[in-house]
Amino acid sequence: MRLLNTILVVLLIFTGLTVGASQIDLGESLNLWLAVAIATFKAVLVAAFFMHLLHDRAMNSLVLFYTALTIGLFFLFTLIDMDSRHMIDDVRSEAIKAPVIAEEARAAAIAAGTITPHGHEGEAAQGAEGEHADEPPAH
Amino acid sequence: MTSIPTNSGGAKGEYWETYKHQPHWRNNEDEFEAAKLGMWLFLATELLLFSGFFCAYFVLRMFYPEAFRGASQEYLNWKIGAINTAVLLISSWNVAVAVRAAQLGQKMILAFNVFFASLCGIAFLVIKLALEYYPKYQAGEIPGALFTFPGGHGEYLPSAYDPIFLSVYWVSTATHGFHVLIGVFLLWWIGWRALKGHFGPKHYTAVENVGLYWHVVDLIWIFLFPLLYLVP
Structure with a gap:
């Protein structure tokens, strides 16, 4: 009983830790690896004690x-x-990556004024707008 | 050490006291262990099912790191995810306590913990549906071709790859939520049988196996939560 309580507390603490770790920017891959490492540790605790693999x-x-x-x-x-x-x-590797439907939908949304790329105009937004502006004359 | 209660009054034995294994087993223990091994094999297939979603997550994240970074922060609220994580962890603890209660023959503790765990499961689903799925559905933040680029997102500039992140989010969490729903029904079944006195030190196969299932549901959420809600 005491063991189970301890494990629960540790699991909750590590949930807090993983939230805390995500608030610090350690760079793309390090944040990801840290989150996976903490989750794996928690999973091992659950498997070993809650699912009593340790005594099984x-x-x-x-x-x-x-x-x-x-x-x-x-x-x-x-x-x-x-x-x-x-x-x-x-x-071919580009063909795998490009989601044509998404690009088209986004361009259409910008044209319809649903998305307003205000403030910081990203490269992607200008690119998409440019593409869309080029399209009508071609038809 | 708590002593295991025995029925020495000569009264009609409870189900678990008189339980006799099926004829093709040597004894009750063999039957129990085989059922548990079978459950573990089933849970292995469950983990493999979800590993497909995780693989999709990692591959797409590799392709569109910026989109995943932005979309996770923009569309998901980590506080809701954190509450749900705590709810599932507590219910997992309840189930672990319930199995222990079954081993010790504490019928009411077993039933209480099982029903409490099912309440946690329901709470998880309500939080998910009311605070996440419904507002998302209304805002058009749904996967694939149905996705509508939302206005009024302040300074956030939607990326063309946002729908891809949302697809991963919806498919993986909805599949997980479906497992939670099944788990809730299974816990009711266990709780009902517990109240009828089916489980005790000599026979608690169903409690053990449903418990294992519930822990795996929790275990999957342990991975889903940081990957979807947190990683910046």
Whole structure:
């Protein structure tokens, strides 16, 4: 009982920690890794104590271990693949990335005046507007 | 150490006292362990299901880091996410206490904790629907082609990739919410059976397995919350 209470308190504290860590800008990837690390630590606590893997037959831990391993391999190879296509074929790697519908919808929204790129006019906004302005004469 | 109560009065035994394993098992313990292993295998498939969403998150984040950075801050309120995280963690604790109560034969503690955990699950869903999904739906912040670029977002300049972030958000949280809903019904079932005296030190397979399911639902949210709401 006491053990379960302690684990709950630790989990809540680490939830606070992960919120706190996100408020500090450590740079894109470090923030992400820190959040994943804290979440993994919390997950291990839940699995070990709440799901009592620690006091259970090893077989159940093995199932979880191989699941985690499988997910890790899945992520690893997918990310390696997606991040290295541009080394082979730039055109196709761009084709994967470009969400045409989204770009068109955004351009239409700017044209209709729904989005008002006031204040800081980003490059993307000007680009989209420029594209849209070019379109009508072509039709 | 709390002593395990035994029914020595000669009265008709409770369900858990007289429970006899199915004929193809050697004994109750084998049956229990096999059921638990089966549950773990099922939970492995659940984790693999959600790993697809996480993979999509990481790949899309790699492609559109700026959009994910901005959209997460603009569309999601981390306070709601944090409250929901706490609610789920507490309910997980309740379920862990409930399993312990079953092992010790404390019927009412078991039932109370199970019902309290289900209330937490309902609270989670209400917070999600009332404070997140409904306002988002009204504002047109819905995924894919249905997305309408919202006006009146102050200084925020929507990126063309915002709908992609919202797609990941909606698909992963809605699938998770559906699991919470199923979990709530399962907890009611367990609580009802607990009140009928089905579970005790010698037999609590269903409590254990539903508990494991609920913990996995919590575990998935532990990852979803920082990735969607927090990472700047």
